[in-house]
Amino acid sequence: MTASTAAATNLGSTTTDEDIVDTLSFFEDWEERYGYIIELGKELPPYPEALHTEEHIVRGCQSQVWLHIEMDEASGKMLLFLDSDAIIVRGLAAIVSAALNQKTPQEIVDYDMQSYFAKIDLLKHLSPTRGNGIQAMVERIKNEAKARI
Amino acid sequence: MSLDVHAIREQFPILQQTAHGKPLVYLDNAATTQKPVAVIDAVDNYYRTQNSNVHRGAHYLGDLATAALEDARLSVARFLNAEREEVIWTKGTTESLNLVAHSFGGSQLKAGDEVLVSTLEHHANIVPWQQVCERTGATLKVIPLAADGSLNLSDIDNLLTGNTKILSIAHASNALGTLNPVAELITKARKVGAYVVLDGAQAVSHFSVDVKALDCDFYAFSGHKIFGPTGIGVLYGKKDLLNAMPPYQTGGEMIETVSFEKSTWNRLPYKFEAGTPHIAGAVGLGAALEWLMAQDREAIWEHEKALLAYATEKAKAFPGLRIIGDAEHKVGVLSFLIDNTHPSDVGTLLDQQGVAVRTGHHCTMPLMAALQIPGTVRASFAPYNTHADVDALFAGLEKIIKFL
Numbered sequence: 001m002t003a004s005t006a007a008a009t010n011l012g013s014t015t016t017d018e019d020i021v022d023t024l025s026f027f028e029d030w031e032e033r034y035g036y037i038i039e040l041g042k043e044l045p046p047y048p049e050a051l052h053t054e055e056h057i058v059r060g061c062q063s064q065v066w067l068h069i070e071m072d073e074a075s076g077k078m079l080l081f082l083d084s085d086a087i088i089v090r091g092l093a094a095i096v097s098a099a100l101n102q103k104t105p106q107e108i109v110d111y112d113m114q115s116y117f118a119k120i121d122l123l124k125h126l127s128p129t130r131g132n133g134i135q136a137m138v139e140r141i142k143n144e145a146k147a148r149i
Numbered sequence: 150m151s152l153d154v155h156a157i158r159e160q161f162p163i164l165q166q167t168a169h170g171k172p173l174v175y176l177d178n179a180a181t182t183q184k185p186v187a188v189i190d191a192v193d194n195y196y197r198t199q200n201s202n203v204h205r206g207a208h209y210l211g212d213l214a215t216a217a218l219e220d221a222r223l224s225v226a227r228f229l230n231a232e233r234e235e236v237i238w239t240k241g242t243t244e245s246l247n248l249v250a251h252s253f254g255g256s257q258l259k260a261g262d263e264v265l266v267s268t269l270e271h272h273a274n275i276v277p278w279q280q281v282c283e284r285t286g287a288t289l290k291v292i293p294l295a296a297d298g299s300l301n302l303s304d305i306d307n308l309l310t311g312n313t314k315i316l317s318i319a320h321a322s323n324a325l326g327t328l329n330p331v332a333e334l335i336t337k338a339r340k341v342g343a344y345v346v347l348d349g350a351q352a353v354s355h356f357s358v359d360v361k362a363l364d365c366d367f368y369a370f371s372g373h374k375i376f377g378p379t380g381i382g383v384l385y386g387k388k389d390l391l392n393a394m395p396p397y398q399t400g401g402e403m404i405e406t407v408s409f410e411k412s413t414w415n416r417l418p419y420k421f422e423a424g425t426p427h428i429a430g431a432v433g434l435g436a437a438l439e440w441l442m443a444q445d446r447e448a449i450w451e452h453e454k455a456l457l458a459y460a461t462e463k464a465k466a467f468p469g470l471r472i473i474g475d476a477e478h479k480v481g482v483l484s485f486l487i488d489n490t491h492p493s494d495v496g497t498l499l500d501q502q503g504v505a506v507r508t509g510h511h512c513t514m515p516l517m518a519a520l521q522i523p524g525t526v527r528a529s530f531a532p533y534n535t536h537a538d539v540d541a542l543f544a545g546l547e548k549i550i551k552f553l
C-alpha cells in the first residue's frame with residue numbers, strides 16, 4: 001500500500017520523540033519554538049486526500065484533525081496518518097506521531113503522552129478543553145490500539 | 150468628557166501581569182471581562198464577614214447574608230430600571246434563556262405558533278427554543294443576515310406575523326459585534342402581539358439599558374461579562390408574565406408550602422430561585438453594577454467606539470485581512486480573517502506575544518455557516534483597553550503573517 005510506505009519513511013523513525021524534546025529545549029523565544037513545530041508538521045506523511053471524510057474527523061472547537069490508522073501486519077505496528085486544517089495543530093499532530101507512529105498497540109497504550117507534552121512545555125495544547133482536537137485524537141489512537149491488543 | 154482609562158486600568162489588578170513573559174493585552178472581553186478591585190473586595194468581604202445561608206432568618210449572619218443578597222438585587226433593579234421582584238438570579242445568560250424558553254415558552258406555545266430568532270444568535274438563544282418548539286409543535290423561524298453582518302429586515306413583515314408568539318433576539322452579537330435595532334423590532338412585535346426576549350449578554354457592559362423604556366418582556370445577561378463573577382446572571386421579566394409562568398426548577402427556597410399531596414409556590418422573585426443561590430456571586434455582581442454605574446458610562450461608550458474605529462481602520466489597511474461583520478452600529482468587537490491563515494494558528498501565535506483574543510465559531514455555528522467561514526479571530530474591547538492594546542494586536546499580526 002502506497003500510504004504505508006510513506007509512513008514508514010517518516011516521523012517515529014526519522015524524527016523521534018527524544019529528538020523533539022532535545023530540540024525544543026534549546027529554543028528561547030516563541031518564534032523559534034513555533035517555527036520548529038510548524039516545520040515538524042511538514043514532515044507528516046501525506047494524508048490520503050480521499051480520506052478527508054466525516055468518519056476520519058476528530059472535531060475540535062477551533063480546528064479539526066483527521067486521523068487514519070493502518071496496521072502493518074508484517075511488523076505488527078500501527079501506521080498513523082494525521083492531518084489538520086491549522087498548521088500549528090499539524091505540528092502538534094507531528095509531535096504525537098513522533099511518539100506513536102510505527103509502534104505496537106501495546107507500546108501505544110503504554111505511552112505517557114501527558115508527561116511527554118509536559119516535558120516540551122506544550123501541555124496546554126493537550127488539555128481536553130483546548131478545542132484543537134489533539135487530545136481527542138490521542139484518545140482515539142489509544143482506543144484503536146487497545147482494541148488491537 | 151473623555152475617559153481616564155489609566156484610572157480604570159489601575160482598578161483591574163489582573164491587567165498588571167505578563168503572559169508568556171510579555172505584557173498582557175486582554176482583548177477577549179466578549180468572552181469574559183476582568184474584575185475591578187471593588188468586586189474582588191466585595192466577594193472577599195462577603196466570605197470574611199457575612200457568609201451564611203439566606204432567607205432563613207435564624208441568626209445574625211443569616212440576616213447579613215440575606216441583606217447582602219437582596220441589596221445586590223436592588224442594584225440590578227436600579228441598573229435595568231426594573232422592580233426588585235422582576236429580577237431573578239440565574240447562573241448566567243444561558244440559564245436565563247433556558248428559564249424563559251422552558252417555563253414561558255413551554256406554557257405559551259402550541260402547534261402552529263412561531264418563535265422568531267436571528268441568524269446571528271449565540272447557541273444559548275437557539276437551542277433552548279429548538280427544544281421547546283420540538284416539544285410544543287411550534288416552529289422556529291430565523292431572521293436572515295445582510296452582507297455587512299447586520300440583520301436583513303427587508304422581509305421582516307413576512308417573518309414577524311400574527312403567528313409569531315415570541316421574538317428572541319440578541320441585543321448585540323458576540324461574534325460580530327452587530328448592535329441590533331431592538332427598539333424597532335419591539336415596536337413591530339407589539340403590533341402583531343408577540344412577546345420579546347432580549348439576550349443582553351453583549352450589551353449591558355457597553356451602554357445603559359432601560360428595560361422599561363425598551364418595553365421588552367424579558368432581558369437576560371451574565372455577571373461575568375459585566376465585570377462581575379462567573380456563575381451568576383440575571384433574568385428580568387415583566388411581573389405579570391413571571392407571575393403567570395410555572396416554576397422552572399423546584400425544591401427548596403421556591404416553595405411556600407409543601408405536602409405530599411401538593412406544593413404551592415413562593416412569591417416573586419423566589420418562585421424561580423430553587424435551592425441555595427450563588428450568594429457571593431450575586432454580591433459580586435451587585436458590586437460590579439454599582440462600580441459601573443459610578444463610572445461615566447457615556448464616556449465609556451465613546452471610548453469603546455473610538456477603539457473600535459481605530460482598530461477597524463488598522464484592519465482595513467492590513468494586507469489580506471477581511472473584517473467579518475462591518476455593520477454601521479456595533480459594540481466593541483472586531484472579528485476578522487487573514488488570507489491563507491487559520492484562526493486557531495493566529496490565536497495561538499498572538500497568545501505567545503501576550504495578546505489574548507478568541508478564535509473559532511464563538512458558539513454561533515449557524516452564523517458561521519451563513520457566512521460560509523469556519524470561524525474568526527475576534528478582538529473585543531472593554532473600558533480598560535487602550536489604543537496601545539490595539540497597536541499590540543496589529544504588531545502581533547504583522548509578525549504572524551511573516552511566519553505563517
Ligand SMILES: Cc1ncc(COP(=O)(O)O)c(C=O)c1O
Nearest residue numbers: 241242243271273323348350371
Ligand atoms: C450573546 C450571548 N448570549 C449568550 C451567551 C451565554 O452566556 P453564558 O455562557 O454566560 O451563559 C453569551 C456568552 O458567550 C453571549 O455572548
